[in-house]
């Protein structure tokens with residue numbers, strides 16, 4: 001140990017503020033600046049962590065140790081970097097972050113929960129809190145103590161490629177679902193201080209409310225674009241989720257790529273510093289989005305020096321660089337030495353970062369162990385995800401009238417046709433942010449139960465199931481099926497790749513629907529991240545349900561299709577007739593939906 005270092009900051013019996021001060025008094029300017037940098041794992045090595053005292057690492061979407069890496073391999077990777085950090089001059093541990101936005105979605109074999117649009121349809125904050133707790137355990141199974149969740153966007157236009165990451169168009173549902181923060185971080189002890197970073201143990205993770213602010217309100221839902229809104233609309237629609245998150249002790253908040261009335265959020269000092277840190281008294285740290293600093297200019301990175309100056313002075317504490325830490329540090333050092341960034345701003349950022357690291361016990365427990373590896377994809381979590389799937393399904397049509405319902409379907413019948421691109425495809429039913437950043441159209445993307453598997457498990461052993469991905473109408477007519485289940489929908493997409501102005505059901509789904517439903521009684525199961533154009537086909541399908549992006553536990557669809565459980569889901573988004581109506585949200589003066597916000601037919605389950 002270096003005799004010139006006062007190790008008081010490593011003493012957990014000391015008050016946190018004493019530890020922070022003792023450590024900061026010993027940090028060089030270079031070390032303080034390095035704590036404000038977050039690198040993707042591909043740009044880091046243990047030596048870099050040691051030599052530069054980098055504050056944080058992340059796995060960007062799809063950034064994994066190797067394909068199908070085990071929990072143990074993840075732990076080894078994170079600990080490898082951490083040991084580098086611990087051997088730095090002051091031994092400040094790094095914090096490793098990852099997007100666990102519907103379960104620990106980068107990791108093979110993790111439980112993949114329904115995306116947020118589906119969770120909003122459950123109207124069940126307690127369920128969502130349990131999902132947070134399960135997600136925390138699966139992140140810890142891989143040695144990771146920090147997740148970039150929840151996304152508390154209020155998506156106001158389904159043309160937005162990230163609309164499925166939003167719980168609802170209604171801010172009240174988004175506020176309720178911030179309960180997930182207490183699942184992720186742990187429940188605040190009674191009478192504990194509100195509005196300060198909280199972490200309730202080694203089985204919990206630091207959370208991140210994102211993306212501050214108004215990410216879901218951009219013009220025409222164009223990703224990373226401009227949200228044009230007055231102050232009262234901003235406060236009433238997009239801001240309440242942040243109050244609720246802060247009160248629940250959220251430790252970090254991520255800034256949005258988008259702009260507010262023409263000003264990039266990453267350069268918005270009034271909102272990040274004056275409002276979030278001032279008015280709302282947020283005490284955790286504010287992190288940029290991925291190259292969010294670079295994107296202050298167009299083309300991005302056109303003037304990184306000026307962008308970094310704007311972003312740090314706006315109040316961003318940690319920069320998700322995530323590649324070139326040398327450029328970052330060199331420019332930061334220059335700005336401080338030239339008094340363009342005041343030392344007080346650096347000290348505010350580092351104090352916030354250290355406050356989160358001390359309050360989460362990272363100095364006491366920097367090295368992950370293998371005690372949680374069996375939590376990854378555990379049966380208990382899969383059962384929880386299956387419950388979430390059941391509760392998220394929204395029944396939009398059930399026969400021509402209530403007297404002659406189609407659902408629940410009989411398990412015992414002669415022959416059932418299961419058709420459609422999304423019936424037997426794990427990648428398609430999970431959607432974006434799954435194993436890779438964009439997700440994949442891949443039957444066996446990860447471990448789980450496809451919707452077809454779920455149906456096969458549910459029906460009577462004597463019932464014949466015929467599966468055909470894209471059957472033609474002759475085949476359907478010739479086979480004398482009792483009825484058909486048609487599972488179709490959107491391909492996986494993430495962020496801008498998901499921006500879509502026509503919102504039609506892609507081929508071959510539409511043709512499959514026509515071929516099948518024109519020839520036999522059919523139930524259509526729609527797999528999508530948002531409402532799609534269905535009005536023209538409604539009269540030709542016998543039943544229609546929204547299954548959203550259910551994740552790995554496809555059994556939950558069969559549970560409700562065949563009546564073990566009833567349909568209870570309610571639309572968390574308005575179902576439009578045509579895209580010309582958009583944006584159209586509950587409460588609008590002109591509101592003419594196909595199915596209104598809150599709509600959902602019900603059926604009785606036998607309650608197994």
Ligand SMILES: O=[N+]([O-])c1ccc(O[C@@H]2O[C@@H](CO)[C@H](O)[C@H](S[C@@H]3O[C@H](CO)[C@@H](O)[C@H](O)[C@H]3O)[C@@H]2O)cc1
Nearest residue numbers: 058059060061062099148210211254289290437495
């Ligand atoms: O090579 N290219 O062509 C390419 C293109 C776009 C990229 O852009 C990047 O891709 C992903 C990783 O590859 C990153 O995750 C982000 S997204 C951003 O990242 C955060 C951390 O993952 C999340 O919490 C936020 O919620 C999200 O807005 C970025 O968009 C990267 C590479």
